[in-house]
Amino acid sequence: MNKNLKLFVWSMSVLVVLGSLVGCGSQGDTHGNDIYEIKGSDSEVNLVTALVEAYAKGNNEVEFSVTGGGSGTGIAALINNQTDVANSSRQIKEQEVTDAKAQGVEPVPIVFAMDGVAIIVNADNNVKQLTVTEIGNIFAGEITNWKEVGGPDQEITLYGRQSSSGTFSYVMERVVKNDYAQSMKQMNGNSEIVESVANDKSAIGYVALGYIQDATGIKALGVSEDGTDPYVNPSDYQRVKNGEYVLTRPLYQYFNGLPSGALREYVEFELSTSGQELVGAEGFLPVTETYRQENEKYLK
Amino acid sequence: MYGHKDKLIASFLTLIGVFIILLVIGIFGLLISNSFAAWQEIGLRDFLGSTVWNPSGYQSNSYGILGMIASTLLVTAGAMLTAVSVGIACALYLAEIAAPWEREIIKPIVEILAAIPSVVLGFFGIVVLAPLLARLLHLNNGLNALNGSLLLALMSLPTIISIAEDALNSVPQEYKEASLALGATRMQTLLKVSLPTAASGVTAAVLLGIGRAIGETMTVIMATGNALAFPSGFLSSVRTMTATIAAELGEVPYNSLHYQALFAIGFLLFALSFVISLVADYFLQRAAERSK
Numbered sequence: 001m002n003k004n005l006k007l008f009v010w011s012m013s014v015l016v017v018l019g020s021l022v023g024c025g026s027q028g029d030t031h032g033n034d035i036y037e038i039k040g041s042d043s044e045v046n047l048v049t050a051l052v053e054a055y056a057k058g059n060n061e062v063e064f065s066v067t068g069g070g071s072g073t074g075i076a077a078l079i080n081n082q083t084d085v086a087n088s089s090r091q092i093k094e095q096e097v098t099d100a101k102a103q104g105v106e107p108v109p110i111v112f113a114m115d116g117v118a119i120i121v122n123a124d125n126n127v128k129q130l131t132v133t134e135i136g137n138i139f140a141g142e143i144t145n146w147k148e149v150g151g152p153d154q155e156i157t158l159y160g161r162q163s164s165s166g167t168f169s170y171v172m173e174r175v176v177k178n179d180y181a182q183s184m185k186q187m188n189g190n191s192e193i194v195e196s197v198a199n200d201k202s203a204i205g206y207v208a209l210g211y212i213q214d215a216t217g218i219k220a221l222g223v224s225e226d227g228t229d230p231y232v233n234p235s236d237y238q239r240v241k242n243g244e245y246v247l248t249r250p251l252y253q254y255f256n257g258l259p260s261g262a263l264r265e266y267v268e269f270e271l272s273t274s275g276q277e278l279v280g281a282e283g284f285l286p287v288t289e290t291y292r293q294e295n296e297k298y299l300k
Numbered sequence: 301m302y303g304h305k306d307k308l309i310a311s312f313l314t315l316i317g318v319f320i321i322l323l324v325i326g327i328f329g330l331l332i333s334n335s336f337a338a339w340q341e342i343g344l345r346d347f348l349g350s351t352v353w354n355p356s357g358y359q360s361n362s363y364g365i366l367g368m369i370a371s372t373l374l375v376t377a378g379a380m381l382t383a384v385s386v387g388i389a390c391a392l393y394l395a396e397i398a399a400p401w402e403r404e405i406i407k408p409i410v411e412i413l414a415a416i417p418s419v420v421l422g423f424f425g426i427v428v429l430a431p432l433l434a435r436l437l438h439l440n441n442g443l444n445a446l447n448g449s450l451l452l453a454l455m456s457l458p459t460i461i462s463i464a465e466d467a468l469n470s471v472p473q474e475y476k477e478a479s480l481a482l483g484a485t486r487m488q489t490l491l492k493v494s495l496p497t498a499a500s501g502v503t504a505a506v507l508l509g510i511g512r513a514i515g516e517t518m519t520v521i522m523a524t525g526n527a528l529a530f531p532s533g534f535l536s537s538v539r540t541m542t543a544t545i546a547a548e549l550g551e552v553p554y555n556s557l558h559y560q561a562l563f564a565i566g567f568l569l570f571a572l573s574f575v576i577s578l579v580a581d582y583f584l585q586r587a588a589e590r591s592k
Contacts, residue, residue, distance in 0.1 A: 024482035042550070070550030079554060093553050157440050162357045162526070172358055181356045182529035185443060185537050188547050192426065196525075199431050200441040201424050 026112070032261060038133070040074020040087030041166060041238045043190070043208050044251055047113060047282045048087055054278055055269045062262045071166050078254055079103055084263060086254040089115070089166030106257045108298050111250040112270045114247035115286035117171060118234040119247070120194065128153040129222035129231040130191045132246060133173055138204060139171070141181025141291040142255055158184035159193045159205035170249050171206050195219055210283030223247055241280065243288055250291050258298055271295065331567040338363070340558035347564065351530045353539075355548070355558040363561045365568075367530040371445065371538035374531050375520060378449025379456060379513045384506050386453070387460030388495075391505075394461070395468035396490055414458035422522030427452045430523065439535065443525030446534040451519045456509035463508060467501020467587055468494055498586035507580035511573050517542040541565050 038048055045068040052064040069077075073085050074086035079100045084207040092107055101108050119135055121127060128151055132137075137143045138156055147153045158181060161168040167190075172180060187193045190207040198217030212235060222231035225246050232245045239245060259267050269275050276286040287295070339347070342363045368515025390410070394403055429450060430442030471494050479489040495502070525537030526547065539547075545562050552559045 070552075072552045072554060073550055075556035093503060093556075095556060096553055101557065155440065163354070169356055172356070175350055177358065179354060182352070183527050183537070186526040186528065186547065188526070188543075192522065196430075196441065196443060199434070204438040 026093055035065060036085065036266075037077075037083040037276040038064055038066045038068060038085040038253075039077045040085075041071040041089040041251070042068040043115065043166070043210075044087040044088050044113075046210075047115075047251075047279065047284055048253075050278060050282050051112075051270055052266075052274060053196045054275070055266055059262075059265070062266070064266075074154045074215075075107075075254060078107060078256060079105055081105060081256070084256070088254060089249075090169055091252065107254045108256070110219050110253050110255065110259070110267055110270075110295055110298060111287055111291035112267070112289060113251045113279040114248050114291070115251050116169060116234050116240055116245055116285060117206050117247045118209055119223060120197050120198055120205050120207060120212060120215075120218045120220050122154060122203050123219050124185065125151060125202050125215050125219070127221065129158060129224065129233075131224050131227045133226060135196060135204075135221075135223070136176045136178070139176045139179045139180055139184065139206075141177045141183065154202050156204055157200055157202045159187055159196055159200075159203055160184045161190075161193070161206075162188060167206065167208060171247075174247065174249070191251055209240070209285070237280075239283055248285060248288075249289075264299075267299065271299075326584045328570065331563055331570055335560050335564035335567050338557060338564040340562060341557055342564075347387055347561070353528050353544070355552075355561065358546060361558070363557070365541065365544075365565060367528060367566070368539055368541045369568075371524075372514060372540040372542070373403070374445050374534070375448045375452060375524065375540055376510060377450035378534055380506065380510055382450060382453035383456045383460055383509055383513075385506070387457050387509065388464055388502060390457070391461050391464035391502075392470055392490060392495070395465050396486075396494060401575060402481050410461050413454065416455075418455065418516060419517040419522070421451050421574050422519040425519065425523030430514060437535065442533050442538055443523065443552045445524055445531060445538045448520045448524035448540075449534065449536070451523050452513040452516055455516060455519065456512040459507040459512050460505045463505035464498070465500045467498040467505065470501070470587070495588075498587070500583045500590060504580045504583035504587065507576055507583065511576045513579065514576070515542060515569065515573055517546045521546055541569055545569075 003140075038052070049066045052066055056062065056064065071086075071088040071090050075088055075092055075096050077083035078086035079096060081103065092109065097107060109204060119130065125146070127146065130149060134143065134149055138149070139158060139160065141158075143149060145153065146154055146156055160171070160180060164184065168186075172178075185196070185203075187196065190211040193205040193207050194211055197205045198215070199237045213219070215224065220234045222232040222233040223246055230244070230248075232239050234240055234245050234247075240248070253267075255263065256266075258264075270279075271287065271292075279286055347363060347365060348369075349366060350362060351365060351367040352362045352364045354362045390406075394406060395421070398406065425447050430447050431443070433442030433447055434440065445462045475493050475497060476489050479493045480486070484492070520540045521543040524540065524543070526539040526543055527537035528539050529536070545565055548558070549562050552562060
């Protein structure tokens with residue numbers, strides 16, 4: 001028991017020290033500047049942090065704090081007026097809009113980047129490309145052996161994301177068009193899928209585009225809508241950027257009402273040429289023309 | 301003057317005690333209030349009786365957690381099979397056989413084991429243990445219940461070892477001496493006198509180990525593969541209750557039925573570990589009374 005007490009005292013003192021460090025961090029702003037909170041999607045955190053840093057270089061008087069937690073967390077924070085911007089890799093749901101309006105919050109979407117979803121297999125797999133329908137049937141559990149799509153005679157092991165992830169919904173609605181097979185392993189993040197697929201010769205998985213660039217042991221498959229259009233491999237960045245890759249989706253930021261003042265300036269930076277170049281450098285895709293026009297509605 | 305100070309300190313400590321009790325009641329209340337709608341809307345039978353958990357289905361949603369409950373029990377049982385035998389053997393060795401210098405080496409190592417962050421163990425599970433299991437058992441991958449069980453066994457070992465060792469140490473010296481004097485061998489004394497006398501404490505150790513394993517999240521979420529299908533054995537990929545909450549709470553739409561269902565799972569877990577702690581406490585108390 002004595003030992004437990006000692007351990008407790010130690011851990012408490014560590015906590016206290018850590019707590020005071022965190023405390024110092026958040027009080028770092030001594031110039032009375034405005035601090036804007038940006039919160040939400042984990043797949044957007046790194047990108048938004050990079051954008052914010054680039055923007056802050058030219059604007060010393062504005063500060064941003066970017067945190068993750070998930071799209072749902074970000075939107076919940078926006079609804080409760082606890083954040084200025086919610087990052088979300090999915091569209092806001094009707095229920096959430098209703099909840100927001102009840103709290104006097106008016107969610108306004110801006111698409112600031114696009115993301116592609118890559119279909120990956122183990123590097124030793126001889127399958128090079130699949131159609132969207134084939135991928136859908138595989139993840140629905142209707143195709144269960146690689147030989148049915150021109151691969152070796154081997155059971156397919158499915159790797160996907162957890163059901164609350166934006167990527168999970170995107171692939172389900174865009175590709176599977178049905179429920180996923182119950183045997184799909186629901187991994188807790190993109191990196192875990194990459195790691196697992198690299199270790200499993202029977203694997204197929206889906207990850208955000210940014211995660212295939214430096215990965216080893218895996219390869220991305222070329223994807224075609226139905227086989228009549230060309231198969232485009234997502235590692236071919238030029239073609240993806242031109243909008244030829246079929247599995248791309250918008251990334252959102254939700255504001256409370258039309259962004260104004262410093263937030264508006266920041267959004268304009270995101271959508272500017274240099275902002276969009278940075279988006280590309282971070283492994284994401286620039287906003288396509290359709291969504292550019294959508295954005296215009298809120299930025300007039 | 302002295303009494304005054306004592307009183308002050310005593311009431312301060314009482315205040316902290318009351319605060320902690322309120323905290324636990326508060327958490328309990330929060331779980332109930334946040335999951336209330338889920339119990340009503342899903343219904344007890346569908347919630348506990350169905351194996352299909354599909355909160356973001358293509359056409360319809362379902363919230364059955366039977367598969368998760370089975371997975372949690374499977375992984376915990378596997379962990380206990382390993383950890384209890386190894387843990388009690390280790391505690392016996394430490395309490396009865398080891399030379400002082402051996403204890404001085406083994407004890408700190410066991411304590412370090414308790415200090416390894418669960419996320420590190422989970423990573424170890426993905427990168428080292430899973431490929432190893434896959435190779436040994438000729439599987440496509442090692443992300444399954446067995447992988448999780450072994451890691452959880454590693455995590456609950458320190459709890460089991462230190463509490464079981466405490467219990468064994470409090471076995472009165474006269475018992476052992478009497479047994480040896482009657483001609484019993486050291487092994488017989490160990491297994492037939494020390495261990496039965498310390499049984500209450502050892503049981504408590506095992507129960508606390510179970511509590512540790514059931515509530516563990518990060519390691520299982522990383523190591524077990526998280527497939528939702530009802531487990532068919534230790535080699536199937538499983539998704540535990542804790543893993544479901546951790547994986548989905550981050551992105552779930554606030555206050556939706558899915559959100560409330562996750563809190564309902566949390567409530568069940570809380571109730572489960574509450575009961576286990578109570579039973580463990582009962583055994584610890586009995587052990588304390590016996591050693592008086």
